[in-house]
Amino acid sequence: MATAGRTTCRGPRWREAPRRPGGGLRRAALLLLALPASSSSVARRSRVLCPSRAAVSASAPRAAPAASALADDSGAFEAAAEPCNVVLTHTNADFDSLAGSVALAKLWNAEYSDVPTVVVMPRGANPTLKRFLAYHKHLYPIRGFATIRPTDVRRIGVVDTQSRERLGRAADWLATASSVTIFDHHTAAGAGASAGAAPSDGAQPASASNGNAERNAPAPPAATPVPGDIASSNANVESIVEAVGSATTLLIERLRQRGVSLRDAEATLFALGIRADTGSLTYEHTTVRDAKALVWLMEQGASQSAIAEFGQARLSPHQRAVLTQALAGASVSAHNGIKFATVTVDTEHFMTGMAHVAEELLELTACDVALLGVMHRGGGGGRTHYLSVIGRVGPRAVTVDLNALLQRHGGGGHAKAAAASIRLSELGDGAAGGGTPPLARVEASAAAVPAEPAASMADGGAAAAADTAEDAAALLQAQALLAALAAEVRAQVPAEVLAESIMTRALITLRPDQTVDEARAVLTQHGIKGAPVVDGETGKLVGLLKFSDLVKAAQGGRGSGKVKGVVRTNVPTVSPQMTFVELEEFVMERGIGRLPVLSDSGELVGIITRTDILRHHNLYSSLQIEN
Numbered sequence: 089m090a091t092a093g094r095t096t097c098r099g100p101r102w103r104e105a106p107r108r109p110g111g112g113l114r115r116a117a118l119l120l121l122a123l124p125a126s127s128s129s130v131a132r133r134s135r136v137l138c139p140s141r142a143a144v145s146a147s148a149p150r151a152a153p154a155a156s157a158l159a160d161d162s163g164a165f166e167a168a169a170e171p172c173n174v175v176l177t178h179t180n181a182d183f184d185s186l187a188g189s190v191a192l193a194k195l196w197n198a199e200y201s202d203v204p205t206v207v208v209m210p211r212g213a214n215p216t217l218k219r220f221l222a223y224h225k226h227l228y229p230i231r232g233f234a235t236i237r238p239t240d241v242r243r244i245g246v247v248d249t250q251s252r253e254r255l256g257r258a259a260d261w262l263a264t265a266s267s268v269t270i271f272d273h274h275t276a277a278g279a280g281a282s283a284g285a286a287p288s289d290g291a292q293p294a295s296a297s298n299g300n301a302e303r304n305a306p307a308p309p310a311a312t313p314v315p316g317d318i319a320s321s322n323a324n325v326e327s328i329v330e331a332v333g334s335a336t337t338l339l340i341e342r343l344r345q346r347g348v349s350l351r352d353a354e355a356t357l358f359a360l361g362i363r364a365d366t367g368s369l370t371y372e373h374t375t376v377r378d379a380k381a382l383v384w385l386m387e388q389g390a391s392q393s394a395i396a397e398f399g400q401a402r403l404s405p406h407q408r409a410v411l412t413q414a415l416a417g418a419s420v421s422a423h424n425g426i427k428f429a430t431v432t433v434d435t436e437h438f439m440t441g442m443a444h445v446a447e448e449l450l451e452l453t454a455c456d457v458a459l460l461g462v463m464h465r466g467g468g469g470g471r472t473h474y475l476s477v478i479g480r481v482g483p484r485a486v487t488v489d490l491n492a493l494l495q496r497h498g499g500g501g502h503a504k505a506a507a508a509s510i511r512l513s514e515l516g517d518g519a520a521g522g523g524t525p526p527l528a529r530v531e532a533s534a535a536a537v538p539a540e541p542a543a544s545m546a547d548g549g550a551a552a553a554a555d556t557a558e559d560a561a562a563l564l565q566a567q568a569l570l571a572a573l574a575a576e577v578r579a580q581v582p583a584e585v586l587a588e589s590i591m592t593r594a595l596i597t598l599r600p601d602q603t604v605d606e607a608r609a610v611l612t613q614h615g616i617k618g619a620p621v622v623d624g625e626t627g628k629l630v631g632l633l634k635f636s637d638l639v640k641a642a643q644g645g646r647g648s649g650k651v652k653g654v655v656r657t658n659v660p661t662v663s664p665q666m667t668f669v670e671l672e673e674f675v676m677e678r679g680i681g682r683l684p685v686l687s688d689s690g691e692l693v694g695i696i697t698r699t700d701i702l703r704h705h706n707l708y709s710s711l712q713i714e715n
Contacts (some may be wrong), residue, residue: 173205174261175245178254180440181213181398183220184334187361188247188271188543190354191339196245198348203242206231210256215407215441216221220360220398225355233257238264248335250327252317258667262321270327272317273335273365274502294559333374336361342673352389356530359390360399372483373502384534401444410435410453411445414460420453422424423585425669426485429453431573432461438474439464443507446478455575456485461570463512463563473512473562475569479577480505484707492655493573587671588664590704591685591694597622598632600652607651608638618682622692629684629692631657661686664693672701 175192177185191205196205213221221230244265250272252259264267330338337459338360343350350358362382366374369382386392403411412435418431429449442462452710462476477491477497481504490506499508542548596614598607598621611619621630630690633655641647641654661684662671675683675698702708 122302136455150513163652169240171203171240171242172236173200173203173209173243174231174241174246174253174265175205175256176258176410177207177209177247178249179211179256180250180692181209181217183217183357183364184336184361185248186213186217187358188335188339189245189351190230190269190356191336191343191361192245192247193229194348194350194354195339195342195346196243198346202242204228205245206236207241208233208236208258210258214443216364216398216401216406216444218440219402223398224353224357226359227351234525242266244268244322246318247273247339248274250274250318250329252321255318255714259318259321265322267324267326268318268322270329270437271324271335271338272327272329273332273338275329275331301534305675324452331373331375331553333366333369333371334362334376334381335365337375337381338476340384341377343521344381346382350385350388352391355385355388355390356394359385363395363399364560371504378692390635400440403448404446405502406439407441407445410439410442410462411448411706412447414449415452418453420455422669424581425579425667426456426457426578426581427580428452428574429455429458430461430570431459432463432475432570434463434566437464438476442476443480443505446480450480451484456482457488459570459574459577461566463566473559473566474509475512475566475630476507476509477570478507485707487582488577490577493576493580510569512562512569529584552715585668585704586664587666587668587685587696589693590668590700591664591696592700593694595620595692595695597692598633598651599624600650600655602651603647604638604641604649604651604654605647608635608642608647610633611638613624619691620682620684620695621651627691629659629686629690631655632659632682632684659684662696669702675701 133158135671169190173193173196175196176190177189186207186209188244192322193205193207194504202616207228208347209230210233220593238261241261242265244261244267246255246268248271249255250270254263255262258442319327328338331337340358359382362378363369366378369379414431417433418429420429422428431449439462442460446458446460449455449460458480460478462478464474464476466472477494477499479494481488481490485504489503490505494500494506494508497508497510596610596616596619598610598619600621600623602610607619611617616631616635618634621633622628623630630652633651637654637656641649646653660674660678660680663676664685664687671683674680675696681698684692685696687693
C-alpha cells in the first residue's frame with residue numbers, strides 16, 4: 089500500500105523451481121534420509137527458490153548432482169554445487185541485450201556439454217521487454233541473480249556492453265570466472281562510458297527507494313568509468329566487437345554457421361532484438377548483415393504476429409501523463425535549420441520507460457532533436473535529486489552526436505539515442521548555464537493514474553514538499569543543466585546551408601528562337617526532363633520548358649514551331665540567399681521539380697532540382713547531377 093508521495097517496497101517475486109527427476113527433489117530426499125528428525129527444518133530452509141529452469145534442462149544436459157551433501161561440525165548442510173556458464177545482459181535490459189544473451193546461451197549449450205549455460209539479467213528490464221517476459225520468460229534459460237552462487241560460475245558471456253558499471257552486482261563474478269567473452273556492436277563508442285546499449289531512461293540510483301531495487305537502472309557513477317573496463321577484469325577475456333546494427337546479429341551468424349536450429353519462440357525473440365536496435369532496419373548504423381540475420385530468423389519460424397504484438401512499445405498511464413505534460417511545457421525552437429524540443433519534467437520518483445516518452449516527444453513535436461529531462465528523487469530517505477536526460481535525434485540532424493555529449497556525464501549510447509543520469513547535488517554551480525527551459529510538473533491523482541510498483545506519480549503531498557527550498561533549488565539546477573546540454577547540442581549544428589551552396593551551376597539552357605524539334609533533341613541528348621529558356625542577348629530568364637510540353641507540341645504538328653510559343657513564362661524563382669529549410673518547404677508545398685535561382689539583377693545563376701535536395705540529404709550515394 090503506497091503512502092502519499094512514496095511507494096511501498098516490494099520484494100522480488102519468486103516461484104519454486106519445477107521438481108525434476110534427478111534434480112532438487114532427489115537431493116532433498118537424500119538429505120532427509122541422512123538427517124535426524126530434529127534437523128528436518130534445516131533441510132526445509134535450504135530449499136532453493138528460483139525461476140523456472142525448464143528451458144535450461146531442455147537446451148543442455150545438466151551435470152550430475154552430488155549424491156549427498158556435506159555436514160559441518162554444527163550439523164548444518166551445504167547445498168551441492170551446481171556449476172554453470174552464465175551469460176549476462178546489461179542492467180535495465182532491452183530486447184537486443186536479452187536476445188543476444190539467449191542466443192549466446194544457445195550457442196554455448198551446443199558447444200559445451202560439461203555444464204549448462206544460463207542467462208542472468210543483473211537488474212531490471214525496460215517496460216517493453218518486461219511485458220514480453222511476462223508471457224515468455226519460461227521459454228528461455230533465464231535464472232535469477234540470487235539463485236547463482238559465485239563459486240558455481242564457470243565461463244561468463246557479456247552481451248551488448250563493455251562496461252562493468254552496466255553489469256550491476258554481477259560485475260563481481262568477472263574476476264573469478266574461468267573466462268569472459270564479450271559480444272558487442274558499439275564500435276564508435278567502444279571507449280564510451282556505457283559502451284553498450286543506450287541507457288533507455290538514464291540511470292537510477294541503486295539505493296533509491298522506488299518500490300523494488302531490482303527494477304532500478306544503474307547508479308550514477310561518481311566519474312566516467314574506464315572505457316571498456318570489462319576487459320581488465322579477468323586475465324582471460326575475448327572481445328568480439330563488430331560494427332553491425334545489433335549485438336544479436338553477431339550471435340545469429342554464429343548459430344547459423346554452426347547449423348543450430350531454433351524454436352519459433354527463440355527465433356521470435358532474436359528477431360525482436362535485431363528489430364529494436366536497428367529500428368526495423370531503418371537506423372543509419374543498420375547493415376546488410378542485420379537484414380540477412382532477420383531473413384534467416386523468418387526462415388526459422390519467427391512469429392510475425394508475436395513481433396507485432398510485443399515489438400511495439402505501449403505507453404502506460406504514467407508514461408502518457410508524463411508525455412502530456414511534456415508536450416504542454418516543451419520549448420520548441422529552431423537553430424540553423426534544426427528544430428529542438430526541450431523540456432524538464434518532475435516525476436517525484438524514478439520511472440521506467442521514459443525513452444519511449446522521448447521518442448513520442450520527438451515525433452509529435454515534429455522536431456529534429458528532443459531533450460527530455462526527468463527529475464526524480466532517490467537515495468537514502470528519497471531526498472537525493474537526480475536528473476535523467478534522455479535524448480533522441482531525427483535523421484535531419486546529421487551532425488548531432490548525443491553519445492559524445494552524454495558520455496561526459498557518465499551516460500552514453502548511440503549518436504542519435506543516448507541517456508545519462510546525473511546526481512544534481514554533485515554538480516555544483518558550474519553546471520548552470522544558458523537559458524532555462526520550462527518545467528512541466530507532473531501531477532496526477534491516484535484516480536487518474538493507478539499506482540504501479542515501479543513508481544508513482546507526484547500527488548498533492550509530494551507537490552507540497554517540492555515547495556521547500558531544497559526541492560526548488562534542485563529544480564532550478566535541473567533546468568539549468570538541461571539548458572546547458574541543449575546549448576552544447578546546438579553548437580554541434582553547422583551554419584545553415586543556402587540555396588547557392590546546393591544549386592546546379594552548370595546549366596543546360598534553351599533559346600526562345602530554337603524550334604520545338606531542336607529543343608526536344610537537346611533534352612533527349614542530355615537525358616533531362618526540362619530546362620530553363622534564356623534570352624540569348626540579355627541572359628534573362630524567359631521561362632521553363634518541360635519535355636512533356638515539347639512532346640505534345642510535336643504530336644500536334646508544331647515541331648517546326650519556336651520554343652517561345654510553348655515555353656512556360658509564369659515561373660517561381662528563388663534568391664541564392666534562401667535557406668535550405670525555406671527552399672525545401674517552398675519546393676515541397678508547390679510540387680516544383682525545377683526552381684530557377686536568380687541574382688539580384690535578375691540573371692539566372694543556377695537551378696535547384698529534386699535531385700539537388702536529395703543529394704543534400706545524403707540519402708543516395710548513386711545520384712547523378714541532373715543539370
